Every structure is written in structure tokens, then in C-alpha cells.
Amino acid sequence: MSNNKKTSDSLALKVLTNPLGIASVSIIAAFILFGIFVPIFSPWDPNSPDIYSSLTMPSADHWFGADSAGRDVFTRLAMSTRFSLMTASVAVIVAIVCGVLTGLIAGYFGGWFDNVSSWITSIVMALPGLVVLLASITVIGPSMWYSMAIFGVLMSPAYFRLVYTTVRGVRNELYVDAARVAGLTDTRIIGRHILGVVRAPIIIQTAIVASIAIAIQSGIEFLGLGDRNTPSWGAMLNEAFMKIYDFPILLVWPSVTIALISISLVIFANTVRDELERTGPRRKKVSGGKSAAQKAADAAANEAIIHPDTRGKDQEVILEVANLAVGYPDGSGGIKQVVHDVDLKIHRGEVVGLIGESGSGKTQTAFSVLGLLPAGGRVVAGSIIFEGQEITGAGAKTYDKIRGGKISYIPQEPMSNLDPSFTIGTQLVEPMMKVLGISKKEATSRAIGLLDRVGIPSPTTTMKKYPHEISGGQAQRVLIAGAVSCNPVLIIADEPTTALDVTVQAEVLDLLRELQKETNTALLLVTHNFGVVADLCDYINVMQNGRIIEAGGVVEIFKKAKHPYTQQLLNSILEGGPGRGKYVAPKGN
């Protein structure tokens, strides 16, 4: 637990060093102190009227002036602050107790409790809060303590939902499974793995609920349905509202107080959220400064090995990438390069492989050819010449003409690359109409033909289907059909079979090969799989740390690899290697 605490401490520290965070916390703290101490030390009684001071402007005596009954506004505001903050905390505490407990139980254990509490939650959420509060005042009478307790119940679904969804998410994490296998009890799992995750969201939610409670509470008081004898922001607003024409300054004090506290609470919540997102778990490892090993690897990489290029010299070069560098902003004003000095040449009708491990820059290279680098990324040096035209730095218009019609793309994950809200047909037809300038009817019949060609069993019905109604393998075929639909010169395939089962992969590889031969389209194949490269490619570029370290014909690379990294990769291949051999019972068993 001690280290869990460490994370939250560092989060608290981060929030307090953030200018907005410290400002909001200070304002809230100042008001709390204001509510505690001013009523003690003030010479004025907040409730006793003084007709001689009625409606006086701020002065040395009455810092904020006096109201219509001549009461000191500053002292009344302090009393109101004390009362309003205390009653609002009742709402918050009740909401937390009801919502967090039920959310934890329902989220972690599920079952009938889950169903019942979810249903009750949806009922409570269907109740308009203010109306229910008015109803409760009708029968209980005007007591802000009760009203805020009831409001707490009404707000508890917010916590319930929050905790419930968080717990559900964490519960499915493998580390919770691992904890179970390790024999931890449920209470221990909740304590160690789950409470830590929900704590920060609860703090955020609490700031928000507190601001809502303050708003609702002053609303009720303003309507005159609160306790008349206790000074409160809403009651002060109510009295001031009566004098809005004669003495509008009275409206200012409680309004500004409410607004300041509410805004501070919400800013506080936002700051915690922002800092949490910054410190939160990262899915991908951020590669920091270069290690010595990496520097050595870089040095080796500088001596890239390019085997003699024996490719079809008679064929025209359609894509020529020279000295390409791709970079991303590093967060401190500089640029972090992820691709360095890449040279790449593709002839018409050729299949070129770009192989490397994760982080080698192979996908970044491919996306820069498409002009579709992820947000922030850009080509920082070098040139990309496609069919004689320089396309680095070209505008959207140039790219819109090239993409689809000249260069197309086959992605890795078939499912996430189809828009779930549109049918397969629409997604095939729409780009064809635009790129080829053909009618919808023509595009439709073309699409059906294409689906048939890529081996979709009943193309006409599949056209009307949504992505979730077809299998992953089928979806990948649809995406391949889309990629070839506008007769491109070059297809960029980014790990086109990685997400597929091996038997489906074999079929898709066959399809890609056939289509490529039929149409004589060039293919830039990005992959980490040597089997796939061996199956399809004519020429291979091996990438490491953003550089091409070896390039050559497919047989050269597999049979005569010279670069140590390429050799290391080839040696890691298990296919065709020896098996485990015979089982021998361990000694002592």
C-alpha cells in the first residue's frame, strides 16, 4: 500500500504545483477559513437588524455594506458560507457513501445486486432533482440538512456509475486475474488493485458534486424554501433580488461567492483530471534518452548494407523516397525524429517489403508516403517523389488526388478500419464515385464485382451488411477490395495479415499475390513477419531504430544477410528449427 500512497502523493503534489490547481485550492481554503473565523471575530451579529444602517454602501464599519434590515453583509456572508459549505458536505458525504459502496459491490461481484442497483439507479436518474427536493420539503418542512441528505441520495448515481464502470474495467484487467491466481481474497483485491484506481476519479467527481450541491442549495434558499432564520447565500440572494432595482450591489456579494467557489471546484476537478491523465498508465513505453547499447546500434546502423540492386531496370520507378526524416514534437519545443535518412525505391508492379520490429519506423515511413502521419507527425527532411511529382509538403488537394486513385492503403486491423455506422456497400461505393467520377449505379455494380473477386461468398447481400455482421477475414477482404477499387499504381499494406488467424492469413496472402499479378500494381508491404515477406516480396528493406540497415533482393537477404541485426533477426526465427525432444522426468520427482 505504501507505494500506492506514493502515487497519490505525487498526484497531490502535481496538482498543487499547477498554477490553476493551487489557485483553486487556495480560493476554496480561503472561503473555508472565512466561514470559520469571521463569525467568531466580527463585531456584528449576522441576524440583528439595525434600521439606521439599512441599505448602506460598503464602508469602514460595514465592509460589504448593510442590507435592507441594516445587518452587516460581510458577517452574514461569512455565516452563510459556513452554513452552505457544511450542508453541501452533507450531500457529498451521503452521495459518496451510497454511490461508492453500491458501485463497488455491483461492479466487482455483479449478479443480482448489479441488476437491482442498476435499475434503481436508472429510476433515481429519471427524477428531476429539484422537484423531488421540493416534494421532500413539502412533507418534512424547510430543513437544509435533510434536503441536502436527500440530494445526496439523488446524486449517488453519479458515483455509482463512475465506480461501477471503473471497477468493471479494472476487473477485466489481467493483473486482477493474476491476483486471483495468486490467491488474494476479494477484499484484498479490492483494497490493493481497485480502490487505488477509483480514488482519483472519486475526488474529481466530489468536486463536481459539491459545486452542484451548492447551486441547488442556494437555488432552494433563493426560492424562499429554506430555513428563514439561518443566513445562507440563497436567502441573501432572495432578499437582494427584492431590491434589484434600488440597491443591486447586494446581489453582487453572494453571487460572486457562489460563482468563485463553484468555478474553483470545477477547475480543481479539471486539474486533477489533467494531471491524472498525464501520470496515468501509458500503454506504450516511452523511449527516453538513448542508451549506450542503442548508440552502438546506431553507429552500426550508419553503415547500412545495400546489396547490388538487380531489380527490373527496364521498369519505371514510381516511388522514390530519399533522405526521408519523420519527426514528432517532443513536448519541449523540439522535434524527436523517429525516421532517419530513409531511401526507398519502388518500380512499377514490384512488391517491396519493409520489415522491422516495433519502433523501427516502418509504419511511420509508410504513412508519410500516404501523407497521413498521426497527429503531430511530419516529414522534417528528405523528399518523396511519386510518378515524377514531389509530394512532400504538398497540400491537401494534391494528396486528395493521389490517395485512393494512385496510392491506396490496406490497414492492419480489419474491424476498426471499417466505419461501423455505414454498410460495406456505402463504404466501397462512396470513394469510387469520388475518385473515378462514376455514377452510384456503376460504382455499385463495380463494388459487387470486386467483392466477388476477393472471394466474398454472396457479394450482393454483403453490400447491405454492416461491418459487425462479417468476420475479420471477410472484413480484410473488403478492405482489400476497397484498396484495389480505383486501380491504384501503388498499394501500401501495413501488416495486412497480422490480425488474422494463420489459416485466414494464408488465404489473404494468396489473394494479395493474385491481385497484384493481375493488375501489375506495386505493393509496399510493411510487416514484422519474415514468412509473409518470403511469400510475397521481390525486394526487402530491413529497418531498425528508424533507419534502413540492410536492403536487397529477397533471396540475398534471406541467404546472404550481412548486417548483424538482420542476422540476429533471422536467427530468432523458430520455423524449421529443432523441436523440444523427448520428455525426461525431472530428478527427485
Add this chain to the structure above:
Amino acid sequence: MLTFILKRVANGLLMLFAVSFLSFFLMHLGAGNVARLMLGLEATADMVAQKNHELGLDKPFIDQYLNWLAGAVRLDLGNAWSMPDAVSNVLFPRLAITLQIVSITTLVAIIVAIILGTVAAVFGGVIDRVVQFIGLVGFAVPGFLVAFFLAALFAIQIPLFNAVGYTQFSDDPYQWLRSVTLPVLALAFSGIASASNQVRGSVKDALEMDYVRTLRARGLSFNRVVYKHVLRNSAGPALSIIGVQFVGMLGGSILIEQIFAIPGLGPIAVSATAMSDIPMIMGLVLITAMIVIAMNLIVDLLSAALNPKVRLS
């Protein structure tokens, strides 16, 4: 699809029944207090008992509830205690005004929020930060403070609009506009604030989807992908907040109507509460719950219609 609708409608009715039973039960738990609250502290025990009998509060709870329910299904919500009229006669004309204001506000808030949220998500930078800031302030500051501000500025200092009162549209469209503008703006402010942030979030999520890149790689322009595919896919999540907004505004309208003296449900809710008029409050609870449930139903059906996965199963 039909079974989906029927299921949802049945669920809605069940919830309405549960809400009415629960609120009736809770109100009558506290009802022992009511005669005392109405008569004041100096009333004798006999007077309180007499009053309880008059109000029918001495009958068994179940009888009272079934009696009320039998009326409620015929839209007869009983007689008010605080005035000599039937609850339904008082509430329905006022409901029309409140619904009108809340609907206009929801519409305004949604249109503005969609524009602001999309622009912020797509362009980012300064526009994005401005929208986020508006969202923060609008979310934090209670609507009635905005109402004070608007009334002080645009009705009292610069008398562009009416500070109080309401004119029917059919009587005088110009006066109607003067009377509803400020209440609608005051109510819409917080709605716009939170809805635009929500829209911004869901558009941002949709923009990061893989299919956006794939569609662009097929030759569709960025704008076209945004208008057709991104907006369509962010509509679902954005839609679900309309329901939440509507509920919030229904509550907020009570305060706003009180401030601008608009004869909707707001003022009657306040006076009924002050005078412990239980039938009136029960009527209000039922009507508002009904509206909220109906609204959620509509939102559910709309998002089902948008989502092909739900549509087919």
C-alpha cells in the same frame, strides 16, 4: 426493432409506476406532519385530526394510493389543497409554457453545442481552449446567477427584453420573443457549456478512429470524412446527453421561471411546496417523471436507430 420499442416502453411504464408508488409512499410517510405544517403550531390535536380526516389522510395507505392511481391514469390528479381547483386544471396550461421554454432551450443548446464542439475538436488550438473555458465556466456557474446577470444587464440597464412576465406567442409574437429570450438564454448557458464539451470529446474520439485514416487513404477529403463519417459516429454519444440536459433544464426552469415571473410550473411548484399541497406536488412529480422517462425513451430509440448493432438485434 418493434420488440425493442415495446420493451423500452414497458420498462418506461414500469419505472413510472415505481416512481409514483415510491414518491406517494414517501410523501405519506411524512404526511403526519402535513396537517401540523398547514395549521401551525398553535392548533390542537383535535384540529389536526379533523384536518387529517378532511384530507383523507386517515385512510389506509394502499387505499389512498389506489384511489390516486385510478384517477391518475384518467389524468385526474385530484383536488389541490392550497387552492379551490383540480390539480390537472392548474398544471396542464402551465406545463405547456414550461415545455415550450425547455424545448426551445434544448434545441438552441444542442445546435450551438454541436457547432462549438465540432469546431473545437476539428480545429484545436485557440478555438479549442476558448470552448473548453466557456464549458468550464458555464458548467460551474449556476443558471440562476446567469439569469440575474442577464436580467440586470439586458432588461434593467439596457431594456432590450422584458425582465418579468410572459406573453403568448399567438397574442403578440414580438412581446413573446421579448419575454422568452432571457429565460431561454439563462437556461441554455449551462446546457451549451456541458454539451459542447461532450460533443468535442466524442468528435475527438471519432477523429482518432482507424477508419478515418482508411477512408482518407481511399481519396475522400478530410472535410467529407468529418461531415459524413465522424459526425455520424459521434452522434450516438452526443445524443445520450440530450436526455440528461433536458432533465437538468426541467429542474432549472423552476428557478428561472420564478426569477422572470413566467407562469409555468416553477411558481406553482414553489407555492405548493410552501403550502404543503401534497396533491399538487404529487402531480408535479408524476408529470416531470413522465416527461423525463419519455425523453429518455426518445433518446434511446434515436440512438438505436443510429446504431446498426442495436437496430438489427
Add this chain to the structure above:
Amino acid sequence: MSLLNIENVEVTYKGKGRKKDFKALKGVSLDIRPGECVGLVGESGSGKTTLGRAVLGLAPVTAGSIKLNGHEISHASRDERRDLARDIQVVFQDPYSSLNPSMSIEQILAEPLMVRDWTKEAASKRVRELLDAVALPSDAADRRPREFSGGQRQRIAIARALALDPKLIVCDEPVSALDLSTQARVLDLFLEIQERTGVAYLFISHDLAVVHHLSHRIAVMYQGEIVEWGDGEQVSTKPSHAYTKRLMMAAPVPDPIEQTKRREERRKMLAAGLI
């Protein structure tokens, strides 16, 4: 004498609402001997992960039996499971979600020990031993998972599995999220640990080459059933079941010349309806 006996195990997930029940395992039997590595290979949806989870008590066994050293464990209570944790451990596929991001490596590795009331000193000593066993530097203990690469995280997960000296580790696709060269090193670690400690593995993977490399015996799963089960060398190089053949022929050989032959052979077999 087998360590683990799985007999006719069925796992059925109750369908929600109108959805039909889903039978993920349809009567599966296999056994694992002490210190043996049994490979379980199949494609997505074959039920291989479910079988692993059933052994771990994370999937509902609706029929059949799972025995560890002759004791029935398929319906073990939470208390019994806690005792079983000493014998059966797990390494999951995703090295990112299998370690709690907010805990230090020391806390992660000590978790199974603390449940068994180890003293802090003893646990700390054990953590150093474990880090050493998986070839991680001992200063790793104070760091958090996000500071490690995928391969290193998988080493941490292996160390956690080893903490209690188990007799069996269920390895659910432990190398499929890793890069090729990392994969090779982690597999070597698995081999080395087995040789040294005599722990048995139920090694689940979609990759026949990986399973072949590591397993004494291999079971091939397809649609909730084991279609082929036997000697590792036999199953992965001379399979007898049509599905295993299809699996073998489908994997592209990382050699352009060999692959051309393999492709041709596969085409002929498909045409002849053999696979």
C-alpha cells in the same frame, strides 16, 4: 504419474437474455507430467485460452474433471484456490495489462508472498532472487511497470509466477505480443527455468513454430475440441489430422524458395480436398 489430469472438461458460458449458451469447451482431455511442457495450439475461438482459464479456476467448468496430483480442483473454493496458488501459476499474453501500473515491481512480485504471511525481509530477499532468476537487474524492484519494455514486463510476469515455486505454470500466449528477437530470448528463459526447476508448463499459443520449439507434447484445438494430441515432433512435422495439416501448411516459411514450394504443395492439397 501425471501432475495434471484433465478429463472430458466442458465449459459453457450462459447466454445473456435471448442469446444461446456458448459451449467453449466440448469435452477436452489431456494430461501433463511433472516438468513437462504441453503445447496447446489453435486459432482464435478454438477454446485454448478457455482451457487455460479453466485450469486456473477463472472459467466455469460445467462438466468433467481437472485433477492436480489426483485431487479434484475444477470446483475448488476460494480457500482451496488460495492453497492451489502455490502449485499453479500463470503468465498472461498482454505484458501491459497483466501488471498493475500503479504498483512497484517489488510489490507485484511480493503480492503472492504477502498472502502467505511472509515477513517483509524474507519477501524482499525472495524478490531479489526472482529478479535474478529472470535476468533483470535488482534495482528493477523499485521501478514501475511502465518503465520496462514488453519483453522485460514479460520477465516480471514470469518472476511473479515463480514466486511460490509452483509445479505448473499456465502460459497463455506469453510471447505473441513480443518482437521476434525478444520472443526468442523469452522462450530461452522459459526453457532454462524448466530445466532448472522442473516446473511443468501448459503452453498456449496460436503459433505452431513456438509450440514446437518448447513442447514435449502438443494438443491441437479446433472449435472447442482437441483434434490431435501427441508427441511434439510428430504433431508439428508429420500431423495426421486434416486441421493440423491445414494449420501447418498455412504458416508461411521464412525462406522464399521453401515458401514457393510450400505454397504449391498447399494449393495441391486444397484442390485434392486433403486439408
